[in-house]
Amino acid sequence: MEIYEIILKNYNYWIFIILMFTGLYGVIAKNNIIKKLIGMNIFQTSIILFYVSLSAKLDGTIPIITETDKHKPDTLIDAANYMNPLPHVLMLTAIVVSVATIGVALALAIKVYRTYETLEEDEIRRKIASGYTGEN
Amino acid sequence: MKTFARITILFCLGVFLWQSWDFPDWGDKDSPASSHLSPYFAKNTMKDSHVPNIVSAILADYRGFDTMFETAVVFSAGLACFFLLRRKPPKTKSKYYRHLPTGITVKITGEGKEPSKDSKVFRQIDSLWTPYDLIIRKTTQYIIPFVQIFALYVVAHGHYSPGGGFQGGVILAATIILFAVSRNLVAGLRWVSEKAASVSAAIGVFIYAGAGAMCIVLGKVFLNYEALMEVFGTDSVMARYYGIFVVEIGVALAVTTVMIWLYYNLSSSGKHDEGL
Numbered sequence: 092m093e094i095y096e097i098i099l100k101n102y103n104y105w106i107f108i109i110l111m112f113t114g115l116y117g118v119i120a121k122n123n124i125i126k127k128l129i130g131m132n133i134f135q136t137s138i139i140l141f142y143v144s145l146s147a148k149l150d151g152t153i154p155i156i157t158e159t160d161k162h163k164p165d166t167l168i169d170a171a172n173y174m175n176p177l178p179h180v181l182m183l184t185a186i187v188v189s190v191a192t193i194g195v196a197l198a199l200a201i202k203v204y205r206t207y208e209t210l211e212e213d214e215i216r217r218k219i220a221s222g223y224t225g226e227n
Numbered sequence: 228m229k230t231f232a233r234i235t236i237l238f239c240l241g242v243f244l245w246q247s248w249d250f251p252d253w254g255d256k257d258s259p260a261s262s263h264l265s266p267y268f269a270k271n272t273m274k275d276s277h278v279p280n281i282v283s284a285i286l287a288d289y290r291g292f293d294t295m296f297e298t299a300v301v302f303s304a305g306l307a308c309f310f311l312l313r314r315k316p317p318k319t320k321s322k323y324y325r326h327l328p329t330g331i332t333v334k335i336t337g338e339g340k341e342p343s344k345d346s347k348v349f350r351q352i353d354s355l356w357t358p359y360d361l362i363i364r365k366t367t368q369y370i371i372p373f374v375q376i377f378a379l380y381v382v383a384h385g386h387y388s389p390g391g392g393f394q395g396g397v398i399l400a401a402t403i404i405l406f407a408v409s410r411n412l413v414a415g416l417r418w419v420s421e422k423a424a425s426v427s428a429a430i431g432v433f434i435y436a437g438a439g440a441m442c443i444v445l446g447k448v449f450l451n452y453e454a455l456m457e458v459f460g461t462d463s464v465m466a467r468y469y470g471i472f473v474v475e476i477g478v479a480l481a482v483t484t485v486m487i488w489l490y491y492n493l494s495s496s497g498k499h500d501e502g503l
Binding site for chain 1: 228229232233235236239240243244247248250251252253254255256258260261264265266268269270271272273274279280281282285286290293294297300301304305307308311312387388389391393394397482485486489492493496497
């Protein structure tokens with residue numbers, strides 16, 4: 092197999108893996124809570140890309156029944172002409188839920204900032220250790 | 228700590244990249260993900276519900292339970308944000324008003340008398356954003372109606388083209404957030420109040436769950452829209468078609484208002500006096 096053929100058949104997975112670990116690194120190693128949230132969002136985006144790239148089919152069109160197929164009986168419709176609709180559905184809801192979870196996460200970050208007046212994790216830990224309870 | 232994280236990440240990255248050979252090739256028609264269940268959807272949506280957009284049919288009909296609880300999750304995220312952040316704005320804070328005919332900015336502190344809320348001469352402005360913003364105001368004023376019509380189109384044509392409740396709802400919410408960003412938060416609140424946003428989010432979830440419960444009342448299982456045949460006065464296939472549409476409207480309403488509600492709470496950190 093030619094080298095470019097290998098690359099063409101697998102590079103979507105490489106992109107998703109690299110994005111996924113970029114996000115995971117952000118969640119694990121960064122000190123700032125907002126940077127952690129950005130990492131989490133990159134992670135979610137990589138999973139969405141993974142699902143959507145799994146649903147792709149060569150020469151397949153978007154999962155909307157075409158005019159010519161509309162009046163055919165179900166046995167004559169060739170499912171290989173349409174991209175896999177199931178990952179699209181899952182990711183459609185996942186995108187909206189990820190926005191909602193980001194909203195809750197930002198609300199928690201605001202709450203943390205109100206109490207400890209910082210978003211740096213080591214400073215928060217130091218303040219907790221020294222018995223700081225905040226003003227709010 | 229950072230070196231440990233880096234080593235772990237690089238190790239896992241290597242393992243994953245190595246294992247990527249086992250994934251199906253890109254665009255493979257016979258990959259496991261597209262060979263068991265998904266051909267059924269492509270073959271049967273027209274027969275079952277007359278909806279050409281397979282994604283809409285799966286979203287609201289075949290996987291109706293999933294979507295109902297996704298909507299509930301979005302609604303509870305809005306609620307969680309509200310309970311975490313909402314508080315009364317501080318009374319001692321001074322407010323800024325612009326006198327429109329002269330362009331003078333007036334600062335009113337504690338005891339001072341405020342102009343009435345629908346005054347045409349004085350307009351409340353944020354303390355962080357004082358310049359007169361003619362271009363932004365006019366541009367958004369002309370853009371917003373078209374974007375809203377497009378959002379309604381996306382909701383209504385979810386059966387025939389890419390779209391549906393989630394997408395249309397987010398676009399509709401974007402227009403109101405755009406309005407609140409281009410003026411100020413108070414102007415946004417005057418258009419869609421917090422009460423309207425929260426109540427219609429609950430109504431959106433209620434429409435969805437109510438359409439499901441209606442099916443129980445009419446003698447079928449939960450979310451089986453065939454039961455709504457007599458309500459819509461059609462045959463069982465078209466009943467599914469209309470059932471999907473009702474559910475999409477519920478989703479659109481819930482998503483729109485929850486997004487707006489999240490924006491109000493996050494941008495003003497729960498005080499609702501002035502935002503971004």
